[in-house]
Amino acid sequence: RSRCGVILGQIVLPSESLSNWSDDLLARATQAAWGETPSAAADFNPLNRYVAGLPAGLLAASLDLGGGARCLDAACASSLYAVKLGVDELLEGRRDAMLVGGLSRPDSLYTQMGFSHLHALSPSGRCRPFDRNADGLLVGEGAGMVMLKRLDDASR
Secondary structure: OOOEEEEEEEOOOOEHHHHHHHHHHHHHHHHHHOOOOOOOOOOOOHHHHOOOOHHHHHHHHHOOOOOOEEEEOEOEOHHHHHHHHHHHHHHOOOOOEEEEEEEEOEOHHHHHHHHHHOOOEOOOOOOOOOOOOOOOEOOOOEEEEEEEEOHHHHHO
């Protein structure tokens, strides 16, 4: 476990809980600015403000992995880049195993607005990566992970 690391690819956008917390802060600040008594603060887990790096650290800590943990944002290539970096760690002999993958659970409002502005959403409503008829992307959420090892180590 001490030579097993974690690399997660993700698009670093506000999560739904972070958006809710921001909405609550803005509402209370506006009420105070208007001379009103601000409403009670919503219940919020302060760990949710660390959308960029916390997921890999939590995963590594919960599995007692000591080989380092990091997240990266390479947009839609994030999970593939995480695999590439994990392979590099193995080939260079820095790690004996790597837990790599991707996750996405951003606030759908931000993703719909952002990708609409970029004209990146699929007009056909079909996601067809690597297809010559691909016409854009679909916003979704999910997670996928793989454990990487050198073949000799995995066979042993």
